[in-house]
Structures are given as structure tokens and as C-alpha cells.
Amino acid sequence: MNTFKRYCLTAAIAAATVVNTHAADIVDTAVGAGSFQTLVAAAKAAGLVDTLKGDGPLTVFAPTDDAFAKLPEGTVETLLKPENKAKLAGILAYHVVPGKVMAADVVSVTGAETVQGQQVDVKVDGSTVMIDGATVVKTDIDCDNGVIHVIDSVILPADKNIVETAVGAGSFKTLVAAVKAAGLVETLSGDGPFTVFAPTDEAFAKLPEGTVESLLKPENKQKLIDILTYHVVSGRVYSSDAVAAKTAKTLQGSSLTVNVGDSGATINNAGLVSTDIDSSNGVIHVIDSVLMPPAKGANAQGIIHGAIAQGSQLFNAGHHEACADLYTQTMHTLMDADLEPTLQHHLTSVMENARTQHCPTTRAWTLRRGMDQMYAQLASK
Template sequence: MLSRRFFLSVAAMAAIGVVQGSTANAAEKDIVTTAVEAGSFKTLAAALKAGGLVETLKGKGPFTVFAPTDEAFAKLPAGTVETLLKPENKAQLVSVLTYHVVSGKVAAAQVVKLNAAATVNGQRVNIKVEEGNVRVDQATVVKADILCSNGIIHVVDQVLLPSGDNIPATAAKAGTFKTLLAAAKAAGLVEVLSGDKPLTVFAPTDEAFAKLPAGTVESLLKPENKEKLAAILKFHVVAGRVFSNDVLSKKELKTVQGGMLTAAMKNGAATINGAGLVATDIDASNGVIHVIDSVMLPPAATAKTSHVTPEKAQFVAHVCPTSGRVTYTMVQTVGRK
């Protein structure tokens, strides 16, 4: 597997035209100057100016920029670029542009070894080597390792688009979180989950809520139980963006409810407080969603309702062939004792 990965990496770097030895002059100039002088990034340069990011990308850095060519911008629907360049759409433009920037200098030799990379936007781009090509989300890297004084440029053939939907909107579009959304509304938490501060949500599916004893959900949705419902929901939320690799490496996460979540992975089983992780790293404009198969209960709630302890499930981690996202597939369910 290691040797195969090595040869794929070498082939990919050859396919995208890794620049070596001929970039001494470019390395003396910053990212913006290099892009402008190349002559094929006029739209990107105009967008950086409109977004107020020119001075930032002329700064010390270092930065890694996945730079869309003018042809890449031309592939967007008619009027998209003109709309983004309008002053009233500056925030949206900045969100798109910063989604193309990774902090640090990440050369092609490193890129091809990654499954994903966190951008300055906050969301992650998915990376995969496919048929000798390096793909960043749906874009293909057509030229790599253009060295600059404050970083490095990799040229891509499509504009990368971050998620524009917040956490509730992302969950609504998925169609499998109707109970969770109804609960968030009843608890008065929709506005919080729609805010600007990044959050990580461990989202129980409708099937997860259906595992609770009959009448539990209906009881929690009553106005008199709003405080209890809010506490349970907040126990599923962690401040900041915490992607799956960090969830497993940190092992313990403090929720906005105040309680602690414990992550574990052993022999292909990935759990968070006993709930199985069935899908991870679903980006939203204001955070990230990890899908779980059971409702997690805060310690106080668990003590009162021990009969609803989540079932334990066995999962195998794999990488989605289309998105490159790490997910976990349930292969066996262990009954409660």
C-alpha cells in the first residue's frame, strides 16, 4: 500500500507539472505579484482587490493558494463573478477567496499525501489523487509548486466553492434531521446554531431519536421541558470547528452544555460517548457536522433515564471515492445487556 501510494504521488506530481529549479525569479516575488505577472489570473487579482485581501496575500505568510485561472472563473454561471465583485457581497466574496488559501507552505509532495486541508475560511477542502491527477474538491490541479517569497501557488481549473449554508440549513437539506431541527426550534437554539461563531455539532439522525423510549421526544418538546431539552441539545455541541481527526486525537471535548464528551476508536469502532459516528466532516458555513446514531444524554439526564443508554455499534472507517470524506460504516450492532 505504501509503495502504491508513493508511485501514485510521483505520477500525480508529474501530471500536474511540478515546477523545480526554474522558479528562482518567482520566489523573489510575493503571491499577488506572481499571479498578476503570470497574466492568467486577472479575475482572481480583481477579486482579491475587491475583497480587500491584496495586502494580506502580500504579507509575510506563508500561504498556499489554490489559484483558479481566468478560464476557471469563466466556467461559473453567467453573472456570478460580477455579482461577487459588488461591494454589498464582499463578505461572500471573502468567504470564497479564503476557501482557496491554506495557512503555511504546502508543496505538491505534501498535498498528494493529504485527504483534506483546513483553509483560512475555516472549512476544509477534500484532496485526493485520482487517475494520476490531484483533485481539490471538484477541481483539478493543473500546475503545482509555483514558488513565491511568501508561499506557494497551485493552479486549479475550477473555482472552489465553500458551503454557503449554516448548520440548520445544511441539516435541513440532508433530510434526515427533522426531529433534531424540531427540537432545536422548541429549545430556542436555531438562532445560536445559525450564528457566526463556529460550532461542531454531533447530530443524531431521526432514527437515533426513534431509539428513545416511546413518548420521550414528545415529552421533551413540551414548553415546560424547554430547559431540559436545551441541555440535551447543547450536550451535542462543541465550540469551534473540530474535524474528525481532531475529535479522535483530543479524545475529550467540552460541550457548550458544560459536560464532557469522550471519543474512542478501537478495531474499527468509532464512538462519541457511546454513540456511533456514521458520517463525519460535513462542512457548513459556520461549523461542521458529525452524524451519530444515538442521542447522547448529559450525566444528570442519564442518571434519571438510564434505560435509554445508547446502543454500541461497530464501524469501519473508509474514504468516500467521490468526496474523499472519511466516513464510518456500521457492520455490526451489539445489543444492550
């Protein structure tokens, strides 16, 4: 997996490593171990045996029989019923990660995306490795189509959708009210998946007095829809992927800019408070400000003039990286303005050139020159 990096296991975990010198596939290895009878029965009931016996490679975080016994009474029996096959398959797939991920890889990350689609959290505390709330008790059981790590509890994927998750959190009351007023509850409760950059109640409270009340009025429904869909991206985009991509196109149609600076990560000008909150149909990232979409056909000259005025102050104060980030965000804003093709091409060329500049000072000047040239072209028309 491309999100995993090599790292050395601690001596204590290495001592717990089990190596099977006569490797079989994952299912046969589990059957032979004798302590995964419930897991094997569940894999059969879920129709996943062929998958787990296939080429892979796969990494399985395997709960023991004792782990399944810790579930509430009757849970296993209910899951094994034919009518619950899809739910059981989802739970088991949540224990499987694509690729052969050895213990040395696991301890170097904070999360891993599963075959089920959601991400498991990985936490290392000394010699203890936790996968969600389960403790890894044995590692690196080698199979010819992957590897098994043994865990002491069954881990469960999120089963509430984005709206239900937001309601349950208790800190998104304004956002939930806005989603209802905009008629987006059904959309955000649907299959998705979606990624939502969710402003807290405190974020909405930072807006000018009366703004929220005005937006909730029926006559402002379309404006509210535009603002809310500007916070939503199609697909399940985890924080590491968002940072790598640097931009994300929203359901509203305009793009968001993702930056990482000395003070942390930002989405446009909003700070990321919490990330990678899974739901059954997507993922939520919490932000501390409400994002406002750029107006189509916005005054490009005014946007450039304002950005240069603010950026010059940052640059002269020695904040070159912040200046470059501001100019980058401005360029993305201009991409959503109604500009003629030659100016759009100019924007694209300048941004591509800036991406190759690793020095913040050089990047800031590259973007500044591009905006100066664009301003001159606009002024001549």
C-alpha cells in the same frame, strides 16, 4: 501545517509540476503568469493584495481565468461590486491554506483547513488530485512567500448555517424539530462557530417509545435543551482534532469522550457515521445514537459498580481495549458528578496516569484500580 504528513507524489503529478526559479511573491507571480487576471482583480477588490504579498507563508489553490469563466453568467461581476466585498473575501480566503504546502504534502491528506475557516476536501485518484470539486492542473509554483497550485474551477465555501444544512440534508427532521422546540434555532444559526454531533432520525427512533414526544412537550423544555446542548461543542472542531483531543466539553457543561477502536470512532457510545460536514457557522458530525448527558450529582457508587460489571465481562472475553475505553468514559462521567475535591483530584490523577499507558491491558487495569479505590472511599463515608 501540523495536519500534513510527507508523502511522495506520483510520477504523473510530478511531471506536471512547475517550478519558478526566480521566485516573486504570490500576487506578482500570478500577475506575471498572465492566466490569473480575474483572480488578481478579485484579490484587489476584496482588499487581500497586502495579505497575499505579506510574509506568509501561504498556499493558494489558484483558479485560472477559464475557471472563473465557468461560473454562471454575471457571478464575477456581482462579486466584484463593493457591497459584496466580504463575500468575495470569504470565497478567496477559501482558496488559501496557511503554510507552504507542497504537492507531496497535499496528496497525503483528506482535508485542509483554509484561512476562511472551513475545510477543503482533498481526494486523490491515481494521478488526479481534486480540491473539493476542482482538479489540480499544475503544482508547486514557488513564490517567495508561499506556493501556488493551479485548479480548473472556483471552489465555494458552504453558505448555509448549521440549521439550514440540517434541514437541507433531510435526515435530521427530528433533530430540527427538537431544536425548534428548545428555542435553539437562533443560537445554532448565529455566528458560532459550533461543532454539532448530530443524531439522525434513525438515532432518535432508537430511543424508548414515547421519549421524543415527551421531550417535545413545553414542560420538558429545559431537559430537551440540556440534551441538545450536550451534542454541541464551541468552535469548529474537525474529526482529526476531535480524535486527537479525546474529550470535548459541551455547551451543556459536561464532556464527551472520543474513542477510536477496531470498529471505528465513537462519541461516548454513539458511532460516527459521517464527519466534517461544513456549514457557514460550524461543522457537523453525524452520529447513530442520541447522547444523554450525565446527571449532576449522580450516584457515583452506582456508576462505578455498573462500569466494573460491564468492563469485567469485556476484559474476560479478551476485549481489553473496549474495556479500557468503557472505563475511560466512566471516569469522564464521574468528572461531571458532584464529588468532593479529594475524589476529583483522585480521578484526575488516575486519568493522567492511564493516558501514559499505551497497552490497552495495562490501561484498563490502571483505571480499574482507580475506580476500586474510589469506590472504597465512597463506601467508607
